[in-house]
Amino acid sequence: MSKILVSTTVNGEAQEFACDPSTSLLDALRTELHLTGTKEGCGSGDCGACTVSLDGEMVCSCLVLAAEAEGRSIGTVEGIAEGSALHPLQTRFLEHAALQCGFCTPGFLVAAKSLLEKNPDPDETEIRYWLAGNLCRCTGYDKIVRAVQHAAADLRQERTVA
Amino acid sequence: MNDMSGKPQYRVVGTRPVRPDGIDKVTGKAVFSADHFVAGMIYGAILRSPHAHARIRSIDVSKAAALPGVQAVVTGADFPTLQSLEVELGEGGGNIVDFSRNCMARDKVYYDGHAVAAVAATTLAIATEALELITVDYEVLPHVTDLAAAMAPDAPILHDKIRTKGLDTPSDKPTNITMRYVKQHGDAAAGLARAKVVARGSFSSAPVHQGYLEPQACTVSYNADGQVLIWASSQGAFMIRTVTAQILNIPIADIRVTPLEIGGGFGGKTVIYLEPVAVLLSKKSGRPVRLAMSRSDVFRATGPAPGTVCDVAIGADENGILTGAEVIFSGSAGAFPGSGTHPAAICSLACYKIPDYYIEGQDVVTNMACTAAYRSPGAPPIIFAVESVIDELANTLGIDPIDFRLRNAVQEGDPSPTGTPFGPIGLKEILEAAKVHQHWSEPLGPNQGRGIAAGYWPNFGGQSTAAVSLTDDGTVIVTTGSPDIGGSRASMAMMAAEVIGLPYENVRAIVADTSSIGYSMLTGGSRTTFATGKAVVEAAEKVVDEMRSRAAQIWGVDGSEVEWIDGEASCTAPGKEARLTIKQIAGKTGMSVKGPISAESTVNPPDPGPGIAVQIVDVEVDPDTGTVTVLRVTALQDVGRAIHPSYVEGQMQGGVVQGIGWALNEGYVFNAKGQLDNAGFLDYRIPVASDLPMISTVMIEVPWPSHPFGVKGVGEAPICPPMGAVANAVSAATGVRMRHLPMSPDRILSDIAAAQ
Ligand code: FES
Ligand code: FES
Numbered sequence: 001m002s003k004i005l006v007s008t009t010v011n012g013e014a015q016e017f018a019c020d021p022s023t024s025l026l027d028a029l030r031t032e033l034h035l036t037g038t039k040e041g042c043g044s045g046d047c048g049a050c051t052v053s054l055d056g057e058m059v060c061s062c063l064v065l066a067a068e069a070e071g072r073s074i075g076t077v078e079g080i081a082e083g084s085a086l087h088p089l090q091t092r093f094l095e096h097a098a099l100q101c102g103f104c105t106p107g108f109l110v111a112a113k114s115l116l117e118k119n120p121d122p123d124e125t126e127i128r129y130w131l132a133g134n135l136c137r138c139t140g141y142d143k144i145v146r147a148v149q150h151a152a153a154d155l156r157q158e159r160t161v162a
Numbered sequence: 163m164n165d166m167s168g169k170p171q172y173r174v175v176g177t178r179p180v181r182p183d184g185i186d187k188v189t190g191k192a193v194f195s196a197d198h199f200v201a202g203m204i205y206g207a208i209l210r211s212p213h214a215h216a217r218i219r220s221i222d223v224s225k226a227a228a229l230p231g232v233q234a235v236v237t238g239a240d241f242p243t244l245q246s247l248e249v250e251l252g253e254g255g256g257n258i259v260d261f262s263r264n265c266m267a268r269d270k271v272y273y274d275g276h277a278v279a280a281v282a283a284t285t286l287a288i289a290t291e292a293l294e295l296i297t298v299d300y301e302v303l304p305h306v307t308d309l310a311a312a313m314a315p316d317a318p319i320l321h322d323k324i325r326t327k328g329l330d331t332p333s334d335k336p337t338n339i340t341m342r343y344v345k346q347h348g349d350a351a352a353g354l355a356r357a358k359v360v361a362r363g364s365f366s367s368a369p370v371h372q373g374y375l376e377p378q379a380c381t382v383s384y385n386a387d388g389q390v391l392i393w394a395s396s397q398g399a400f401m402i403r404t405v406t407a408q409i410l411n412i413p414i415a416d417i418r419v420t421p422l423e424i425g426g427g428f429g430g431k432t433v434i435y436l437e438p439v440a441v442l443l444s445k446k447s448g449r450p451v452r453l454a455m456s457r458s459d460v461f462r463a464t465g466p467a468p469g470t471v472c473d474v475a476i477g478a479d480e481n482g483i484l485t486g487a488e489v490i491f492s493g494s495a496g497a498f499p500g501s502g503t504h505p506a507a508i509c510s511l512a513c514y515k516i517p518d519y520y521i522e523g524q525d526v527v528t529n530m531a532c533t534a535a536y537r538s539p540g541a542p543p544i545i546f547a548v549e550s551v552i553d554e555l556a557n558t559l560g561i562d563p564i565d566f567r568l569r570n571a572v573q574e575g576d577p578s579p580t581g582t583p584f585g586p587i588g589l590k591e592i593l594e595a596a597k598v599h600q601h602w603s604e605p606l607g608p609n610q611g612r613g614i615a616a617g618y619w620p621n622f623g624g625q626s627t628a629a630v631s632l633t634d635d636g637t638v639i640v641t642t643g644s645p646d647i648g649g650s651r652a653s654m655a656m657m658a659a660e661v662i663g664l665p666y667e668n669v670r671a672i673v674a675d676t677s678s679i680g681y682s683m684l685t686g687g688s689r690t691t692f693a694t695g696k697a698v699v700e701a702a703e704k705v706v707d708e709m710r711s712r713a714a715q716i717w718g719v720d721g722s723e724v725e726w727i728d729g730e731a732s733c734t735a736p737g738k739e740a741r742l743t744i745k746q747i748a749g750k751t752g753m754s755v756k757g758p759i760s761a762e763s764t765v766n767p768p769d770p771g772p773g774i775a776v777q778i779v780d781v782e783v784d785p786d787t788g789t790v791t792v793l794r795v796t797a798l799q800d801v802g803r804a805i806h807p808s809y810v811e812g813q814m815q816g817g818v819v820q821g822i823g824w825a826l827n828e829g830y831v832f833n834a835k836g837q838l839d840n841a842g843f844l845d846y847r848i849p850v851a852s853d854l855p856m857i858s859t860v861m862i863e864v865p866w867p868s869h870p871f872g873v874k875g876v877g878e879a880p881i882c883p884p885m886g887a888v889a890n891a892v893s894a895a896t897g898v899r900m901r902h903l904p905m906s907p908d909r910i911l912s913d914i915a916a917a918q
Contacts, residue, residue: 020287036197037190039425041375042457046843049375077190090188094180097808100648100816102187103194103375103425125852132852135843137373137426138648139812140819141851 008069010035011079019066025059026050028066029076037077037106041135048134051107052076058114060133077106080113088154089113089147098147100138107134112148120156124149174660175871178808181652182671183423192423195379195395196454203381204233206443206453207289208436209279209296210463211271214529214836215305215318218269218278218298225295226281231288234446235296236280236439238268242411249408251401251432251684260498262409264532265438271300272320272497273531274837275462277435282443282451305529305836309366309469309494312338312528320497320527338527339492340499345507345521345579353486353518357477361554365547367885367903368829369469369494371461372536373820373848376425378464379454382440386448390417390441395424396431397645398684403676409438420675421645428820429535430465432686461841465534466830468493468501472547476516482561484516484570491544492524496532501525502540505620508579509541509882510548512618513589513774514570529836535686537817538619538878542824542885543903549615549886554899563614563890564597567776571616578772579620585771588800588864589616592776595860601778601796610782610793613890617775617882621875622687623767627680628697630658630705631760636745638664638705640671643682644694648816648877649809653691654698656805657871661702663729664744680764688773688875691805692866697765699870704761709747712756716742771866773879775799777818779887783895788907788914790826790892792853798860802874807861814880815857821884823849829904 003018010033017032026043029035029052041047043062050061053075054068080087089112092098099105108131115122115130122130127148128141136144186192223235247258267278279296283289304318311317319336326333327341354360380394390412396402399421407414424431440453455464472491478484489510493501503523511519523544556566571589578584596602596614606612629641640658644650655671662669682694706726713731714721723735731747733740748759780794797814804810827847831839840846865872889900892910898917902909 022287030197034199035190036193039194039376040196041377041425042843044457044842044844047375047457077188081189086185086188093188094184095178097178097181097649097806097812099184099187100809100812101374101376101424101426102183102192103423105187106190109188124856128851128854132850135375135848135850137375137428137820137848138816140815140817140849140857141854142815142857143808143812145851145856 004067006067006070008071009073011075021067023066024062025064025066025069026061029061035076035078039103039106041103048107048111049104051110051134053110053114058111075110077109080109087113088151092147092151092154096143096147096150098139098143104134104136108136108144116152116155120152122152172660174656174666175803175805176807178806179652179656179666181649182655183646183651194376194423194425198381198393198422200381200383200450203450203452204282204284204447205286205289206280206282206440206451207286207293208277208439209293210459211267211274211276211278212837213271213300213302214274214307215303215320216271216300217303218267218271219301220299221279222297223279226292229288229292229295231284232281232292233284233449234282234443236442236446237278238266240442241266241409247408256498256500258408261405261433264498265409265435273529275459275531277439277463280439280443282447307529307832307836309471309492309526309528312494312526313492320529324527340495340525340527341503343503343507343523346519348518350486350488350518350520354475354477354488356479356485358480359555359558360475360477361551361558362475363551363899363901365472365474365550365901367470367543367546369466369530370824370828370830371466371846372428372430374426374428374430377455377457377460378436379452380436380440381450381452382437382444383450384441384444388412388416392417392419392437393422394419394437395422396434397424397427397647397686398432399645399676400643400681401432401684402434402437405434406437406441410441418675418677421673424645424647427647428537429539429686432684433465433534435464457843458841461846462838463531466496466531467536467539468495468533470543472544474547474551476551476555478555478559482559482566482569484514486518487511487516488519489521489544489548492526493540494528494530495525496528496530498532499525499527501533506540506544508620509538509618510544512579513572513616515572515576530830537820537881541619542821542882545617545882546885546889546903549883550889550899550901553613553890564593564602567616568593585867586864587772587774588862589774591862591864592774592798592800595862596776596778596798599778599796599860601794606780609785609895610780611891611893611895612778612780613887613894614776614778615883615886615890617879619688619773619878619882621692621770621773622689623693623770624683624687624689625766626682626694626697627762627764628694628701629679629760629762630698630701631758632705632748634748636743636748638662638669640669640698641674641679642671642694642698643674643676643679644690645685646673647685648812649806650685650690652809653695653805657695657698658702661699662706662744663726680762688877689770692770692869692873692875693765693767695873696767696869697763700763700765701761704763705759708759708761709744712747713742767868769868771802771874773875775879775883777883777887779884779891781888781891781895783892783910788910790905790910792822792855794855796858796860797880798862799876799879800864800874801861801876802866802869803863803872804861805871805873810861810876811859813876814859817880818857818884819849819854821881822888825885825888825903825905827904827906
């Protein structure tokens, strides 16, 4: 089976990798690019641990072929902080103890970031429905929802100041 | 350190700092089990049985071995034959022979998903392709996945050798009932006969899975000299080391296990499946091997919690005082013995003073993956049955269910399930707090109901090692061997900081590999903050003692003339008042001259404080569809002392929500061939964010004397009440008693229809 050469942008950086036609974007990120922050909880689109953004839309990277990334822009958990400065979502996840094992956290952060980009002031129900595709078995979601609410308030504040 | 009320005042304990491993986990840097790469690593894959029960006549691996890229093939024939040996792992245990057969089948497969062969190849695709080239000749046998059917006299027998242990009259007939355990006090029949009212019912529950998000995975490197490196995530790196060594007859010191971050366990990662297989693949191929499970492997082949059947009868007099009880239950262990019968029996009636009772539990093997511990292993479905019957008794007698429980609740001095008197426990305090909680008196709407239930788990102590070392600049490193599954690095650092008198940020806690620190039992049984925490405190105290004696030497005074106050040595010798900070002791006084300051401590505390929880749940039941919506939850718990309250709340909230899943949606479904029909998150539906409200928590602190800060384990008790609380709420909403888990919509509709 001959490999496909894929040119793409990941977290703002140009990347190239070769992969089999059947390789998922998740596997390419983890195995070819060693970006192991994106997790595999199921490989079938049911857990959200592999959530990344593809041209700004959140997707389950286990359901996307790596070859589909050609010419597009991918955002993963590794790209959420700016250098050493954490994104408000990351800060609030830590402060609210919104992670226990932390395995679901990358997917939640990418999904929540995508929510707040579309809706800066979501209510609790909107947050819960937006994140319904991301499973967390440890926290019962309470602290995750609170962290997202808090980060949303931070970002609104930042915007008014700016 | 005490204020006027006698409550200790702490600087660090009870605060909510960011955990030391936090940044790694929000930036994607944390290395979990499938994230570890080793140079030259190849990939393994496992062939699993499609049959629930079959004899393996032969396995032909020749075509697979010949596939280009395949580096090794392993079957049961590659595993050493072992002598029977029972091992205790801290949260249950089992026989090493069974562990070995569970990792790789020998003459028989016992469940759909049982491993029969493994391949390692240069790519995962080649390894997977090679599996298809392996021919297994199976003689399919009759199977039994249903618990009640497995106990029937004509049931298919899994293991010819099993005879029921614990029978009054031993039988020589092969059976699936591996043992019977009886716990009794007084005369249960007389106790029930004395009652004014007896409530009774037959309850059942389906097997459920722990549902941790991270599938099992490991990377193993076997060297030509027999030394083995293992990188894996589990609840116990030392457990992996011990069990792998025993299964493969390798000296323990030749195995070094590095614990990677663990993506949830809940008891399910207190046993191993992959590591011995990966060692053999690495040995045969001479290459490091990564072996990982898929989600469907996780559901089919790793530990569910047992399904149960349970008959309960409880009696009370006209004042609502319990007179007698009978609890008779069985649990499905899956392929090999061990369904938590003993803890289930111990916990079932532990919350209440009952003069006369009889508890009988049976452990039953079935053609399902071998069960593993799941949060309070064995107890939750039995407590669900008991709490349902308690609710019915309160209703029948017209007594408020909290008052009813208060009248019968155990307190300090009452006999605990082991017979010794309870130490300081907070069941009454929690119930009082529940009673005055605004939730309890809030009005309900149509089709809504409110339920309450209590739950008990004894918690565990066990062996732990911790080391504390001072660095040149006065900062401190805490090293333990207890995997951090939900923030324990933070609590270890906090306890050490409290003892030494440093800010939290000046103390860093790490989890070391098995060759870098002494033995610790696995993280399980809610033991880590209690037992490992105790070891950390002792080691930190030794470091403080050493700093005091260094200060005494500097000042030329007796050690008794140096006090340690707020992180400083203070000279109390008359006329010699002086102070030295940690930094000064570490730096100025020259550890380079007197030698480094560090200390290790080992503990094995036999006396953990129990976990006791009470929860109030409101639900609404849609009368047309049978769908249950959870509207409100208040979780109360005696937490002893919350070192890091956020992570204690997190344990409570997580336990509640797993219990809500157990109550409403989760359960294994087997098809007619005995194959698991819902081996994925789409069909095995765990709760998602939109299913739930916020989960309010109330932490009641009744400190436990045998821990320096009063810690009681908090991880397990919170999963004991939810099923009873939800069931009681659904029964209140519908007027119909729910006796089967999960309370799925169709089940609720049919139970309502049957009652009309
Ligand atoms: S791994 Fe992609 S949704 Fe679970
Ligand atoms: S924190 Fe463990 S799955 Fe979410």
